[in-house]
Amino acid sequence: MKNVDDLIESANELAGQGLSNGEIADELNVSRETASWLVDRGEGSDTTTRESSDALEDIHVDWSALGRDSTRLADVGHAMADLLGGEDVDLVVGIEKAGTPLATTVALELDADLAAYAPRKHQWEEGDIDDLSGSFSRNFAEIRGRDCYVIDDTITSGTTMTETIDAITEEGGSPVGCGVLVDKRGVEELEGVPVKSLLQVIRVSREE
Numbered sequence: 001m002k003n004v005d006d007l008i009e010s011a012n013e014l015a016g017q018g019l020s021n022g023e024i025a026d027e028l029n030v031s032r033e034t035a036s037w038l039v040d041r042g043e044g045s046d047t048t049t050r051e052s053s054d055a056l057e058d059i060h061v062d063w064s065a066l067g068r069d070s071t072r073l074a075d076v077g078h079a080m081a082d083l084l085g086g087e088d089v090d091l092v093v094g095i096e097k098a099g100t101p102l103a104t105t106v107a108l109e110l111d112a113d114l115a116a117y118a119p120r121k122h123q124w125e126e127g128d129i130d131d132l133s134g135s136f137s138r139n140f141a142e143i144r145g146r147d148c149y150v151i152d153d154t155i156t157s158g159t160t161m162t163e164t165i166d167a168i169t170e171e172g173g174s175p176v177g178c179g180v181l182v183d184k185r186g187v188e189e190l191e192g193v194p195v196k197s198l199l200q201v202i203r204v205s206r207e208e
Helices: 004-016 021-028 032-042 070-084 099-110 159-170
Strands: 091-095 113-118 147-155 174-183 193-200
Touching: 004 021, 004 032, 021 032, 070 099, 070 174, 070 193, 091 099, 091 159, 099 113, 099 147, 113 159, 147 159, 147 193, 159 174
Parallel strands: 091 113, 091 147, 147 174, 174 193
Antiparallel strands: none
């Protein structure tokens, strides 16, 4: 994708497939607010009355060149495992959707079990996201009583990662570190858990 028009077209296609705004945000690696703005634009809505300036300042990250190739993805998993190294963990938790394949490669490197968490944003269309709830997949490892790493592809606001950390704690697990491909916020820790990224995006702007 080269520009905003491409993002609007992709958001419109995903919405046509029945994905929620939260799932679209996950697919396009943008914030929920940006995803909602893109979908509205694709539907031809008048966005001039919306407070969309924050959404327009978002950063889209396209890492499909890595995701579509298993060897490249495995190399990224090796790098992330090395970045997180030092803690004796036997569980890696991937945040669905994009975080789970990354977590799989990290778990393979660390000889650890794998768990998957579906965040509440996947159900989100509009309104208060706090009214929704995420869940751990029963097809993967259990959380209780285990130290773990949390893996996702990007951090935009930190909301999803924070939610996952809290869910792991409530489930009886202990998050000891978080790893992401790209950090768009510039965080060093969330809920007291250190966050490490392979790439960090820093927006530079000049106020007139």
